Amino acid sequence: MTLLRDADIDPSPLRGKQVAIIGFGNQGRAQALNLRDGGVAVRIGLREGSDRAAEAGAQGLQVLDPAAATKDADLVMLLAPDEQLARIYDCISDALKPGASLGFSHGLAIHFGLIAPRPDLDVIMVAPKGPGSALRSLYAAGKGMVALAAVARDASGGAWGLALAYAAAIGCGRAGIIRSTFEEECVADLFNEQAVVWGAVPELLAAGFDTLVESGVQPEVAYLECVSELKLLAELVEGVGLAAMRERISNTAELGGLLGGPRLVDDNLRRDMRTILEEIRSGRFAAQLSEEADAGYPRLRESRRRAAASLLERTRQSLDRSA
Template sequence: MTTLYYEKDADLRNLRQRQITVIGYGNLGRSVALNLRDSGYDLIVGNREDDFARLARNDGFIVTPITQAAQGADTIFLMIPDETMPQVYLEHIAPNLRTGDMLIFASGYNVAFGYIEPPNHVDAGLIAPRTLGIGVRDGYLNGLGYPCYVSVAQDGSGRAWEYLLALAAAIGALRQGAIEVSFNQEVEIDLFIHQAVLSAIHSTLLAAADVLIREGYPPEVALTELYLSGELGMLFSRAGITGLTHALHMLSPAGQYGIMSRTERFQEVKIQRQLESILDNIRQGNFAQEWVSESADGYPRLKALQRRFQSSALWRFEREVLDMLRGLPPDA
């Protein structure tokens, strides 16, 4: 049975005397830091000197080098990209860990795939929002919260869950109920959604646009109908509230019939096998190894893929349609 944790399960008194630092002030790190402060907790931001550090200072935080931040804290939120985290951890965090310290990850990636191995005398927890950084902030401010996963990979203090739930409550992560998962489950399903579901949606949209434009439909009409109108996004947003089946009721009867009567055409065995292959590749750690090599080489394939997408006719049409919808003249 899956376990859910709510605000009633957390005791914020467990955070008394805890010295908190947020390492990294990007989209998620900023939201976490602001939410913690608004809940009444002082913290230090650890960040290299860049635009994010300047933003943190403008937001009223004390910003120090990462090593200094780690030295003065016993509760460390690691809010930096997965690919850069192992080096930062080894150089700045690990040498300063003391018995009873707690590491909070927003992704299970590095622990699950073995790139970070916390020592036995510290706690390692996961608070993984299922929304973007801005959603973490908005969910806190509007009181509605946001979907979230939580986990403890290592309980060095014997009180890791007490501290974790208090921290999750302090950033608004328990208002909707946080689901307990393992570090492996969190990262595997996250990568699967990107590589199997979102890639399939993206590929289908590209193929559909190509078919419509080749068949003589104006690019402006094709792209607006496919996704630029925002209707598709609204449908999925509604699905997040009522469920996918009920969200279909937003459509006309003809639209509902068209979707449900044609769904079986895409339920082919080869698609199922492709999805299983993608998941297996993730579980075996093959993608993680591929990403390590890609990042170590300076992201050559990622940059090539980005250039290819940006040089496509679809990207040009997309820019033109967006400008048109915003009332901008061509080449504005």
């Protein structure tokens, strides 16, 4: 693996170019503001009535409807939610000028065929490996965030150079850029979301909390033990790595983890992880995402309702009020 940094990257493919960013959410806002601060011409495409329009305008950014923002743009970055991208592409496809470049920060829409871009378009991806809020704060502090970059189609012969120049312009060249593919980024990201950070970890925290409370432990104590300490673990792992993390905790905690961890993360769990990975690769999850969106997100709305009403959430709020 080669980690490319600013010194390795030619910024000229983006020089004098007009960038349109469709969407002003997590990634759209951060990338647009970083581009603007770096002197890149950028405008925002938002649907009529979007509640993001006022926010983007207050930042001094030009806001147009998606098709108008796309017209004459050299690079159009589709940074709206994955399940909305096919509809958005249909709305802007006629406005894309010949030979323009279409960009993404996630590989799902292209890898699973939700979008079939015109053959004259370059298709690139720059995927910062973290939330937009962190991408923005790191940039403002003179730092950067590692990103994956990929090219799905190089119609012009210069798509890779453009992808690198864009990644550098949003600050990722300060930390490092890894060459990847739409498939690799998409599959790895979806697997992490489902089987590790956003799927398994919250469920594990809630299960630990419930187990202690059911045994008679006060909810506040259970919350502090099973949820609050996650931040300390994350900071240690980020700062020194998994191996050194173990050396920085007590012998009691280290031995407890050694005895307890493998009992939970056993061959059954690893088998289930492989099943999740197979389902992602097959396209099953991409289909489920589209079905959920078409139905108005019933499972997501119900999940959010249950989480907001849970004892764990009420305990968190109680501790916040007491702090």
